[in-house]
Amino acid sequence: MNRIAPSPAIDDLDRRIVKATQSGLPLVPRPYHALAETLGVTPEQIMDRMRRLLAKGIIRRIGAVPNHYRLGYTANGMSVWDVDDAAVAETGAAMGQLDFVSHCYHRPRQLPIWPYNLFAMVHGRSREEVEAKVKKIAALLGDREDGHDILYSTRILKKTGLRLVD
Amino acid sequence: MDRATTETKLINGYQHEFPLVPRPFQRIGESLGMDEDEVLALLRDLQDRGALARIGAVVSPRTIGTSTLAAMTVPPDRLEDVAALVSAFPEVNHNYEREHDINLWFVVAAPSENDVATVLHNIERRTGLEVIGLPMLDSYHIDLGFRLPCG
Missing domain, CATH: 1.10.10 (Arc Repressor Mutant, subunit A)
Known part of the structure; x- marks a missing residue:
């Protein structure tokens, strides 16, 4: 389980680096030098700060961010589960370990319209593939769930990645 | 190779x-x-070709600022307009149409809880529709990326 601490202290330079890198590193031979020039600091400062932000968990990873849809993973199913609150941590931890679950979050119910408290993103090339994977989750949960559903996305209306805004 | x-x-x-x-x-x-x-x-x-979105840093949710998943039940004949209104907020960074009565799903990220609440409230006021907030309470999977099958 990975409970995320609220806003650890980061300074202005950290914030500027995150803002400058979140839409992507420039595809040039010396990307950190290019960033350094834009931000008026040294490339070593950029690399040191990014290393520290990674160590602190503020940056989760640095690397290639693929586009699932363009790679043929077009059946993006958000599986949602109604799980006893007392069992949610244990159940979520088990679901999060499945290799086909890309994100697994505990969220509040919004009764009466929304009864589900556990969300697991399941990617597949087809709905059949997603449904087969969701069946595996259901088998794993057994009687710990009181119902589930799969919400397929039919359109991406906006996607920019998590961004800082002022 | x-x-x-x-x-x-x-x-x-x-x-x-x-x-x-x-x-x-x-x-x-x-x-x-x-x-x-x-x-x-x-x-x-x-x-x-669109296969790679970017090379860059993936920021953990709620370490800098805060965010929430939110959803709305939008009458189908209003979906285009409401979706466009929601997407126009700079604080909205994902917006998906999903097959469900609750058919519009988006993520709002802002510096504080208060700012997030203000955005949700503004969307409700401007659309006359209810917005449900579903903030993350716990995360059970550290995003290690997305592995393509080989071959």
């Missing part, structure tokens, strides 16, 4: 530990037996 294999290796191998060295693409090239220029050209091509 054929091109497709090289692309898979690039995308699978560098989702997590992109080198923090002065010439990262040269470093990647060394491990794949390619020149720096070839690595850059391949990445630019993957980006042009």
Whole structure:
């Protein structure tokens, strides 16, 4: 389980680096030098700060961010589960370990319209593939769930990645 | 190594530990037996084709500022307009139509809880529709990226 601490202290330079890198590193031979020039600091400062932000968990990873849809993973199913609150941590931890679950979050119910408290993103090339994977989750949960559903996305209306805004 | 294999290796191998060295693409090239220029050209091509969104930092949710998943039940004949209104907020960074009565799902990220609440409230006021907030309470999976099957 990975409970995320609220806003650890980061300074202005950290914030500027995150803002400058979140839409992507420039595809040039010396990307950190290019960033350094834009931000008026040294490339070593950029690399040191990014290393520290990674160590602190503020940056989760640095690397290639693929586009699932363009790679043929077009059946993006958000599986949602109604799980006893007392069992949610244990159940979520088990679901999060499945290799086909890309994100697994505990969220509040919004009764009466929304009864589900556990969300697991399941990617597949087809709905059949997603449904087969969701069946595996259901088998794993057994009687710990009181119902589930799969919400397929039919359109991406906006996607920019998590961004800082002022 | 054929091109497709090289692309898979690039995308699978560098989702997590992109080198923090002065010439990262040269470093990647060394491990794949390619020149720096070839690595850059391949990445630019993957980006042009849309297979690669970007090379960059993925920020953990709620470490800088805060965010929430939110959802709305929008009458189908209003979906285009409401979706456009929601997407126009700079604080909204994902907005999906999903097959469900609750058919519009988006993520709002802002510096504080208060700012997030203000955005949700403004969307309700401007659409006359209820917005449900579903903030993350716990995360059970550290995003290690997305592994492509080989072959």
